[in-house]
Amino acid sequence: MSKIRKRSQTLLEKNQQWIPGGVVSLNRKSDPNICFKSGRGSRVWDVDGNEYIDYQAGFAATFLGHNDPDVDTAVLKTIKDQAVLMGAGPTELEGEFAQLFCKSVPTVDKLQITTTGSEATYHAIRIARAVTGRDHIIIMQGGYNGWHNDVAGNVISNLQDVGPRVSPGAYPFDALSAGIPEQHKSLVHVINFNDLESVQYITKRFPVACIILEPILQNIGIVKPKKGYLEGLRKMADEKGFLLIFDEVKTGFRHALGGFQSICGVVPDLSTFGKAVANGYPMGVIGGKAAYMDYFIHEQKEKRVLIAGTFNAHPLTTVAAIATLKKLSSPQFNVYAHVERLGKMLEEGLNAIFSGYDKSFYVARQGSAYCVYFMDHAPVDFHDIAVHNDSAFDKAYRLKLIDEGIFNFPLPFKQGSISFAHTEKDIQETLEKTAAVVAALFSKRLQPI
Ligand SMILES: Cc1ncc(COP(=O)(O)O)c(C=O)c1O
Numbered sequence: 001m002s003k004i005r006k007r008s009q010t011l012l013e014k015n016q017q018w019i020p021g022g023v024v025s026l027n028r029k030s031d032p033n034i035c036f037k038s039g040r041g042s043r044v045w046d047v048d049g050n051e052y053i054d055y056q057a058g059f060a061a062t063f064l065g066h067n068d069p070d071v072d073t074a075v076l077k078t079i080k081d082q083a084v085l086m087g088a089g090p091t092e093l094e095g096e097f098a099q100l101f102c103k104s105v106p107t108v109d110k111l112q113i114t115t116t117g118s119e120a121t122y123h124a125i126r127i128a129r130a131v132t133g134r135d136h137i138i139i140m141q142g143g144y145n146g147w148h149n150d151v152a153g154n155v156i157s158n159l160q161d162v163g164p165r166v167s168p169g170a171y172p173f174d175a176l177s178a179g180i181p182e183q184h185k186s187l188v189h190v191i192n193f194n195d196l197e198s199v200q201y202i203t204k205r206f207p208v209a210c211i212i213l214e215p216i217l218q219n220i221g222i223v224k225p226k227k228g229y230l231e232g233l234r235k236m237a238d239e240k241g242f243l244l245i246f247d248e249v250k251t252g253f254r255h256a257l258g259g260f261q262s263i264c265g266v267v268p269d270l271s272t273f274g275k276a277v278a279n280g281y282p283m284g285v286i287g288g289k290a291a292y293m294d295y296f297i298h299e300q301k302e303k304r305v306l307i308a309g310t311f312n313a314h315p316l317t318t319v320a321a322i323a324t325l326k327k328l329s330s331p332q333f334n335v336y337a338h339v340e341r342l343g344k345m346l347e348e349g350l351n352a353i354f355s356g357y358d359k360s361f362y363v364a365r366q367g368s369a370y371c372v373y374f375m376d377h378a379p380v381d382f383h384d385i386a387v388h389n390d391s392a393f394d395k396a397y398r399l400k401l402i403d404e405g406i407f408n409f410p411l412p413f414k415q416g417s418i419s420f421a422h423t424e425k426d427i428q429e430t431l432e433k434t435a436a437v438v439a440a441l442f443s444k445r446l447q448p449i
Contacts, residue, residue, distance in 0.1 A: 039066030065421020117274030118146025142382030221371030
């Protein structure tokens with residue numbers, strides 16, 4: 001039965017009078033429109049009072065859960081101590097955070113702090129251009145690295161706009177935004193994930209400063225790198241003299257304290273982080289080898305890369321990040337073991353449910369992040385999903401789950417996120433409701449679950 005969403009609708013209409021489209025991040029626009037009011041642990045409540053088990057997690061940011069008590073305590077203390085934004089010189093807090101971070105992510109010798117993940121990727125690309133003296137960059141079809149001119153394109157494209165699979169070669173820049181200069185687009189080469197030949201093809205033709213990619217494509221579900229792919233990129237970067245940038249804004253801290261790079265063992269030149277690092281507070285981080293990060297040194301006039309921002313390392317965010325990193329690294333909480341256990345339980349349960357029906361499916365998962373595809377194999381890249389995933393069914397499945405109080409973002413092949421606050425009971429309830437939803441969606445049942 002559809003939930004009542006009258007207040008959500010009224011709120012959108014009211015806000016539309018002053019905010020174009022009614023939302024402040026176009027990525028938040030959803031169909032159906034649901035406006036949320038509060039969140040605690042694994043649950044969220046909308047403005048109509050409906051309760052959901054949440055797998056959206058603020059676009060994967062609240063990895064510890066909504067309003068984690070340790071993060072809340074740190075933030076509230078900072079307000080009480082009257083230590084909110086002095087705005088001149090360094091602070092003890094940012095130093096403490098940086099030290100903790102560099103200890104957590106071994107490939108990061110030094111770091112800089114921004115307010116968003118987009119700023120972090122912006123700066124990483126700028127450093128790569130300063131270091132190499134080259135302007136061209138490579139990005140992934142199906143990857144998302146933020147909203148700025150270099151990367152705002154080619155996430156969930158229409159196949160009519162980008163054409164069928166090409167390899168070796170590149171896809172047209174499928175802009176997510178008007179206002180990106182044509183000259184700028186000509187510097188950006190879009191290729192498919194897991195395709196080393198296209199990297200060769202582009203680097204032979206253009207002076208490439210960097211390749212920036214999510215080491216797992218998590219903006220189109222969970223698309224894992226094939227064996228040898230990331231290693232191949234590393235080798236090519238060394239041979240051709242471009243920088244390898246891992247955008248770990250989504251994968252970082254969610255899969256391991258050291259990022260996905262600590263799992264795959266490939267060392268990037270630079271990495272970007274955000275989201276889970278501050279558990280819902282706004283922070284981006286760019287970090288990596290000292291030789292590159294030192295381009296940010298203020299006094300180094302020749303090739304200095306500018307970083308600035310009134311709110312960079314805002315004290316409320318920074319204490320939230322310190323509390324988050326402490327909790328993530330604490331043996332007392334054992335965060336990664338907990339989410340892996342729940343992830344496995346969810347994956348096995350979903351496999352058991354769907355294997356009872358005559359429908360292709362594939363449950364992709366990395367730790368706490370998962371996605372159910374309606375196709376018969378693990379996806380290798382965007383084109384694979386665009387061609388094979390049953391997106392109409394995917395959307396219907398998500399809508400029905402939302403009606404039952406399980407919130408996954410209502411867009412096909414968007415990733416789901418388990419948090420540390422989820423419990424076995426949450427997963428059990430999710431599976432029971434999923435089984436009921438799936439039974440209602442299918443008419444042809446092959447065998448009992
Ligand atoms: C992989 C990745 N990089 C960068 C960004 C941009 O981060 P932000 O939204 O904080 O600007 C996102 C946001 O979803 C992301 O998923």
